[in-house]
Structure formats: C-alpha cells, structure tokens
Amino acid sequence: MMKLLRRHRDWLMIVIAILAIPFIFYFVQRPDYGAIGRDHFARIYDRNVSMLEAQQFARLLNLAQALGMSDFVGTLTAGAGLNQNQAAVQFIVNLLVLRHEAERLGLRPSASEVADVVRKLPAFQGDSGFDINKFNDLVQNGLAPLGLTEDHIEQLVRDQISLNEIRKLLAAGVSLPKSELDENFQRGYDRLYVSVVRFRAADFDKDIKITGEDVQKYYDxxxxxxxxxxxxxxxxxxVTLNEEDKKLAGRERIEALQKLADRATDFTQALLEKSADFKQAAAKFQLPVRETGEFTAAEPDPQLKVDPKLGAAAFKLSTQEPHSDAVQVADGFYILNLTGKTEARPLTLEEAKPKIVDALKKTQARELMSTKGAELVQQLREAKKSGQPLEAAIEKAGVKPEKLPAFSLIEEESEKSEGNEQKKQSPELLTIKDSVALLNPGDVTDFVPSGTDGLIAVLEKREPLADTSGADKKAAFEKRILENKEGIVLVEWLRDRQQAAGLEFKKG
Known part of the structure; x- marks a missing residue:
C-alpha cells in the first residue's frame, strides 16, 4: 500500500542521520539497563524478550521521533524524563503492551486509515502538504541503515491509531464538572497584583557566629x-571535521559527520580486541593522541570543555573498562582512555574547615531568614484579622515591599524581548505564582525560599479577565484540561496493563 506514495528522493536522511548517529553509540553498543541482562531484556506475557528484539523496538522509537509522532512517543515514554535509556525501556515495554491490548480489543486500522495518517505525518510535510519526495528519501536512504523498511512506518501508524482508539474508550470515564472548570479558569486567567518582601542571606551575615566547637561537631x-x-x-x-569541513552545512555536513561516525566506530571496535593498546590503535588509524592533566568532575580539563559530555564520560571509565564509546560533539567524536585515577580521600579537620564554615553559615542564614519570615507572616496575618491595613503593618515591621508587574497564572501570549526572542519566566516568578495561586485578596503566603534567599508574597487583588475572547479561551482551557486528564488516565492504564502482563526484569 505504501508503494503507492513513492516517487523520487531527496531530504529526510538528514533527520534520520542526526538521530541515528548518537543512537548507534548510545543504545546499540553499550546499553546499561541496570536490572536487564545481556541477552535477556525482560519477561512479559509469559515469554522472554531478547535484547535483539528490544533493540529492534528501540529503533522504532528513533523512527517515531523522526516522523514527528511526538504525542505517541510522549505517551509511551511518560515518566522517563530526559534519560534516553529509561525512555527506550519505557517505549519498548509500552509498545509491547499496546500491541497485545490492541489485538485483544480487536483494533485493526484499515489501509486507508493508515495512508491518511501517513500523509499527515510532520516529517513528510512540504509547502503544499504531503511531499512524496520526503517520503521516498526516508524510505530509500534513512530506513535501511537502521534495519527498517516502510512496513515499520505502517506498523507505527497502526500503533498510533490503536492508541488513539484506546484513549477514546478510556475518555468516556473522564469528566470536568462546570464548577471545577469555572474555578480553575478564573484562577488561571485572573490578573494578579502581588507585592513581595524579600529576605537576602547576606543581610544576616553579621548575626552569624561560627565557633570552633560548631566546626568540630559538624566535622564529626x-x-x-x-x-x-x-x-x-x-x-x-x-575524529572531527577539519577547518574546511566545519563550514559545511545541511546534507553535506551530515554526510561528512556520518563518515566520521563510521571511522570512530571502527576505532572503538579495534579497542575491543584482546590486549588492545590505545596508542597503538591510534597510530594504526593515524590519529594523534592527546593527554590531559588531572581534573575533577566539577572542573574538567580545558581540552575537554568542548562539550560537557566529555567530562562526564571520563568519570564513567574504570580500570576494567578504560575506553569510552565514541562521544559525539558538535564537530565529530572523541574517544577517551583512562590513564590515571586519584581516589577521593577523607579531609582533615583543617582541610575541611573552610567548607564547613561555609556550610554552617548558609544553614544558619536560612534558619534566621525562615524565623524572621515566619514572624513577619504572623504579624501580617494578625494585622489582617484586626482590620489593620497590611501596608501599615509592613511599614511598622521596617521592611520594604516590592510591587511586581501584574501577571496571570496562565500566560497565553509569551512576552517578546526587543530581539523578538521569547522571554522565559524566571524560577522566582514561577515560585511566586505557585505560592499565590490559591490565595484570596489580602492573603499572605508563608515564607518562601528562593535560591539562597527568600520572600513573602502578598496578594493585593485579583482582577477578572476582561478579554472579549474570554469564551474562546475558556473553551480552549476546558479542552486542554480534558486532554491532560485523558492523557493521565491513558498512562495509568498502560502501567496497569504492564502489571497485568507480568512484566519482569532479571539480571542476566
């Protein structure tokens, strides 16, 4: 059926190459699943899943990402965070569960349904919609290196359709009461006017005294x-691009990086041979060997500051496994070999003293800020109860409030800077929003830590949404909440089905 969509070739191998290069080194060569054995990935539905089968499913994860199936991938990898290994494991297990449940429920998408979804995949979109050239390019140039065919695209689309059908079935039990919608919408879109009283750790330094007894006690x-x-x-x-090749862009750059990836792979394979010597292997491949001085995880050697992954890779090496896999950086790959290791040793009291004093000062500053903050909160709340204006109570306490620009908990349109770049909300503002979300006008938050400092927020007033498009926003808001609830139910259903399937990971 998919052959009807074919014609020439051109572009998508760039996307696949970008995904495939790190995948080759990260997942296929040296997977690290903790409880998963070398030849045995898992046991589910009373059968063993081999590492070979698991790796094939992991390639489907790469393919789904390249196709732009973000919702599908997001659901099947929910809870994995940014850890690529965990994401791969979640995807593999959930895909096994999904296919089993789809078969049990009799979900069999038709060929026309599959074709319609394929035509709408983000990876195949051009200026006028579906671009057959992009489809052909992926099939002809991108799939074979991963051991995949166009049938795998069809199967992934069937999986996505089946997942959506299951989501619809589960959504029948999801509802949003009008009272809950109204309350959440109002709290989300009301304009909030907030003042904050700040507490800075540095302001408490003069009140902190660290004794020798304190230092000794902490040390012990x-x-x-x-x-x-x-x-x-x-x-x-x-194994990196030369100065001339660094100027390459687009497909030419990808092809150059792919050649480097092949060479780096050959080098790492040579290191796997019995009694392999790093310098001899480097000489054979005509690669100059460079050496670092001693460095720590917090402060890598200057030669390794090209990419944070290099320092991290160095600290994963051991005397048993002194060679790293190829570590990809912007312009190519590095392969590391451990030549020296200085173990951490206990500090003497004198060596540890500066660190101890600093830790004690920070701890005491936090305690003093928290105490002072709690006292002020109590004063302000008592003032409110007695009918005294909060402004007068704040002034009496001898602190200066800072009025923040009005904001909503939900910002529909991201503010733009002068360079038309999207402004990110500061962690402090997010903390303040979280603290005042459920307050009523005149209420005071508890003392809120913010980095090394802290603050108290006062909600002065709430201003209802006056936007003429309020009805449209409310409808969109309701849709988002329902979709979020449905997504949570679907993820919980997958977890429940994993347990019912008897999922087990065993060391090999």
Whole structure:
C-alpha cells in the first residue's frame, strides 16, 4: 500500500542521520539497563524478550521521533524524563503492551486509515502538504541503515491509531464538572497584583557566629561526606571535521559527520580486541593522541570543555573498562582512555574547615531568614484579622515591599524581548505564582525560599479577565484540561496493563 506514495528522493536522511548517529553509540553498543541482562531484556506475557528484539523496538522509537509522532512517543515514554535509556525501556515495554491490548480489543486500522495518517505525518510535510519526495528519501536512504523498511512506518501508524482508539474508550470515564472548570479558569486567567518582601542571606551575615566547637561537631557528624574530589586523567583521540569541513552545512555536513561516525566506530571496535593498546590503535588509524592533566568532575580539563559530555564520560571509565564509546560533539567524536585515577580521600579537620564554615553559615542564614519570615507572616496575618491595613503593618515591621508587574497564572501570549526572542519566566516568578495561586485578596503566603534567599508574597487583588475572547479561551482551557486528564488516565492504564502482563526484569 505504501508503494503507492513513492516517487523520487531527496531530504529526510538528514533527520534520520542526526538521530541515528548518537543512537548507534548510545543504545546499540553499550546499553546499561541496570536490572536487564545481556541477552535477556525482560519477561512479559509469559515469554522472554531478547535484547535483539528490544533493540529492534528501540529503533522504532528513533523512527517515531523522526516522523514527528511526538504525542505517541510522549505517551509511551511518560515518566522517563530526559534519560534516553529509561525512555527506550519505557517505549519498548509500552509498545509491547499496546500491541497485545490492541489485538485483544480487536483494533485493526484499515489501509486507508493508515495512508491518511501517513500523509499527515510532520516529517513528510512540504509547502503544499504531503511531499512524496520526503517520503521516498526516508524510505530509500534513512530506513535501511537502521534495519527498517516502510512496513515499520505502517506498523507505527497502526500503533498510533490503536492508541488513539484506546484513549477514546478510556475518555468516556473522564469528566470536568462546570464548577471545577469555572474555578480553575478564573484562577488561571485572573490578573494578579502581588507585592513581595524579600529576605537576602547576606543581610544576616553579621548575626552569624561560627565557633570552633560548631566546626568540630559538624566535622564529626559529616566525616563520610567530607572528602577530596576524585580526580581523573585521560588520553584521547579526536575524529572531527577539519577547518574546511566545519563550514559545511545541511546534507553535506551530515554526510561528512556520518563518515566520521563510521571511522570512530571502527576505532572503538579495534579497542575491543584482546590486549588492545590505545596508542597503538591510534597510530594504526593515524590519529594523534592527546593527554590531559588531572581534573575533577566539577572542573574538567580545558581540552575537554568542548562539550560537557566529555567530562562526564571520563568519570564513567574504570580500570576494567578504560575506553569510552565514541562521544559525539558538535564537530565529530572523541574517544577517551583512562590513564590515571586519584581516589577521593577523607579531609582533615583543617582541610575541611573552610567548607564547613561555609556550610554552617548558609544553614544558619536560612534558619534566621525562615524565623524572621515566619514572624513577619504572623504579624501580617494578625494585622489582617484586626482590620489593620497590611501596608501599615509592613511599614511598622521596617521592611520594604516590592510591587511586581501584574501577571496571570496562565500566560497565553509569551512576552517578546526587543530581539523578538521569547522571554522565559524566571524560577522566582514561577515560585511566586505557585505560592499565590490559591490565595484570596489580602492573603499572605508563608515564607518562601528562593535560591539562597527568600520572600513573602502578598496578594493585593485579583482582577477578572476582561478579554472579549474570554469564551474562546475558556473553551480552549476546558479542552486542554480534558486532554491532560485523558492523557493521565491513558498512562495509568498502560502501567496497569504492564502489571497485568507480568512484566519482569532479571539480571542476566
């Protein structure tokens, strides 16, 4: 059926190549699943799932991402966060569950349904909609390197359609009472006017006194934690673009990086040979070997500051496995070899003293801020009860409030800076929003830590939404809440089905 969509070739291998290069090194060569064995991935539905089968499913994850099936991938990897291994495991298990349940429920999407969805996949869209050239390019140039065919696109689309059908079935039990909608909409879109009283740790320094007895007590209690930083020393080779190739863009750059990936793979394979020597292998591949000085995880060697992944990779090496996989950076790959390791050792009291004093000062500053903040909160709440204006109570306390620009908990349109770039809400503003979300005008928050400092927020007033498009916003808001609820129910259903399937991970 998919052959009807074919014609020439051109572009999508770029997307696949970008995804495939890190995947080759990250998942296929050295998976690390903790409880998962070398040849045995899991047991589910009374059968064993081999690592070979699991790797095939993981390739489907890459394919789904390349096709732009973001909702589908997001649902099947829910809870994995940014950990690629966890995301792969979640996807594999949930896809096994989904296919089993779809078969049990008799969900069999028709060929026409599949074709309609394929034509709408983001990866195949051009200026005028579906672009057959992009489809052909993926099939002819992108799938084969991953061991996939166009049948796998069809199957993933069937999976997506089945998942959507199951979501509809589960959604029948999801509702949103009008009272809940009205309350949440009002709280979300009301314009809030807030003042904050800030507490800064530095303002309490003069009140903090650290004695020798305090230092000794802390040292005795935290001896196990007070250690020098572990240090590493590595040698490495670079398989990177030359200065001329760094100027390449688009497909030409991808092709150049792919050649480097192949060379890096050959080098790492050579290191797997018995009695392999890093420098000898580098000489064979005509790669110069560079060495670092000793460095810590917090402060990598300057030569490794090209990418944070390099320092992290160095601290994963051991005497048993001294060679790293190829670590991808912007212009190519690095392969590291551990040459030295200085273990962390306990600090003496004198060595630990500066660190202890700093920790004690921070702790005491937080305690003083929290105490002072709680006292002010109590004063303001008592003033409100007695009918005294909060402004007068704040002035009496000798602190200066800061009025914030009015805001809503839900900002429909992101503000733009002068450069027309989207402004990100500061962590502090998000903290304040969370603190005042359920307050009524005149209410005062508890003391709220904010980084090393803290604050108290006072909600002065709520101003109802006066937007003429309020009805449209409310309808969109209701739709989002229902979709979120349906998504939560679907994820919980998948977890429940995993348990019913008898999912087990065993060490091999």
């Amino acid at each position: 209690t935290h001896k196990e934690e007070l250690k020098t930083d572990e240090k590493r020393k590595v040698e490495f080779v670079q």
